Amino acid sequence: MLRSWIKAPVRHLLVARARTRLPALAARLAEPARMLLNGLGRALEAPDPVAAPRIARIEALRRELLADPTELEVVDYGAGRAGSGPAPTIRRPVAVACRASKSPFWCRILFEMMRAMAPCRAVELGTCVGISASYQATAQELAGGGHLWTLEGAPALAALARRNLEGLGLSSVTVVEGPFADTLEGVLDVAAPVDWAFIDGHHEERATLTYFRAFLPHLAERAVLLFDDIAWRPACVGPGRPSGGTSASPCRSTSGRWVSV
Numbered sequence: 133m134l135r136s137w138i139k140a141p142v143r144h145l146l147v148a149r150a151r152t153r154l155p156a157l158a159a160r161l162a163e164p165a166r167m168l169l170n171g172l173g174r175a176l177e178a179p180d181p182v183a184a185p186r187i188a189r190i191e192a193l194r195r196e197l198l199a200d201p202t203e204l205e206v207v208d209y210g211a212g213r214a215g216s217g218p219a220p221t222i223r224r225p226v227a228v229a230c231r232a233s234k235s236p237f238w239c240r241i242l243f244e245m246m247r248a249m250a251p252c253r254a255v256e257l258g259t260c261v262g263i264s265a266s267y268q269a270t271a272q273e274l275a276g277g278g279h280l281w282t283l284e285g286a287p288a289l290a291a292l293a294r295r296n297l298e299g300l301g302l303s304s305v306t307v308v309e310g311p312f313a314d315t316l317e318g319v320l321d322v323a324a325p326v327d328w329a330f331i332d333g334h335h336e337e338r339a340t341l342t343y344f345r346a347f348l349p350h351l352a353e354r355a356v357l358l359f360d361d362i363a364w365r366p367a368c369v370g371p372g373r374p375s376g377g378t379s380a381s382p383c384r385s386t387s388g389r390w391v392s393v
C-alpha cells in the first residue's frame with residue numbers, strides 16, 4: 133500500500149533528476165550509447181505528434197486485454213521451469229497474462245530508444261500478448277522500416293499476439309512459436325545481421341548467458357542487446373539469484389567487440 137503510494141512521487145523525482153543529468157552524460161558518451169541516451173531523454177517528455185496516436189492505440193489495446201476474462205490454455209514458462217523439463221499447461225485469463233507485459237513507462241523507453249537507433253533487424257525473446265512487440269514494431273516503422281521477429285513458447289499467447297499485432301496494422305512482425313531453445317538458432321540464421329534484441333523471457337542467469345552467446349555470431353557491426361530483469365553486481369559471471377532475475381555487471385568481451393553498460 134505504502135509502496136504503491138510512494139512509487140509515483142519517487143518516479144517523478146527520479147525522472148526530473150534524470151532530465152537534468154542526461155545532456156551532460158550524453159556529451160561524454162560515444163555513439164551508439166549517445167543515441168540510446170537521447171532516446172531515453174525523449175521518453176521522459178510527452179510523445180511527439182507522430183508517436184502519440186500510435187502509442188494511444190497500443191495502450192487502448194492493453195486496457196482491453198487487461199479487462200478480458202477469456203481463459204487461455206497457456207504453457208507456463210514460469211521461473212525455473214523453462215530449462216528443466218516440459219513446462220506445464222495452465223488456464224489463465226487474458227487479463228492475467230497481459231499483466232506480464234512491460235508497463236507503459238518501460239515500453240515508452242524501449243520505443244524511443246529503438247526509434248533513436250532505427251534498427252533494421254530486431255529480435256525479441258518473450259512476446260506474451262504482444263504489447264512490447266507492438267511498441268517495437270511501431271518504433272521500427274516510424275524510424276524507416278525493418279522487421280521484428282518475436283519468440284513465444286505458449287501457442288495460445290503467440291496466436292493472441294498475432295491477432296493483436298494485425299489489429300494494429302503491424303505487418304513487419306513475425307511471431308515465432310516454440311521454446312527459445314528450439315527456435316532461437318533458426319530465427320538468428322534468418323534474422324542476421326541482428327542490430328537490436330530485447331530479451332524478456334526465461335530470466336535465469338544460465339539461460340540469459342546462453343541466449344547472449346547465441347546472439348554474438350549473428351550481430352551486426354553496431355548492435356544493441358537489451359536484457360530485462362538484470363540485477364547488477366560486482367562479478368561479471370557467477371552464481372546469480374536462483375530465479376526471477378539475472379546477475380550481470382558492466383563488462384567488456386576479450387575481443388573488445390562488445391561492451392555492456
Ligand SMILES: C[S@@+](CC[C@H](N)C(=O)[O-])C[C@H]1O[C@@H](n2cnc3c(N)ncnc32)[C@H](O)[C@@H]1O
Nearest residue numbers: 209214233234258260263264285311312333334
Ligand atoms: C515477461 S513476458 C514477455 C512480456 C512482453 N515482452 C511484453 O512486455 O509485452 C515473458 C514471455 O516469455 C515466454 N517465455 C518464457 N520463457 C520461455 C522459453 N524458454 N521459451 C519460450 N517462451 C518463453 C513466456 O511464455 C512469456 O509470455
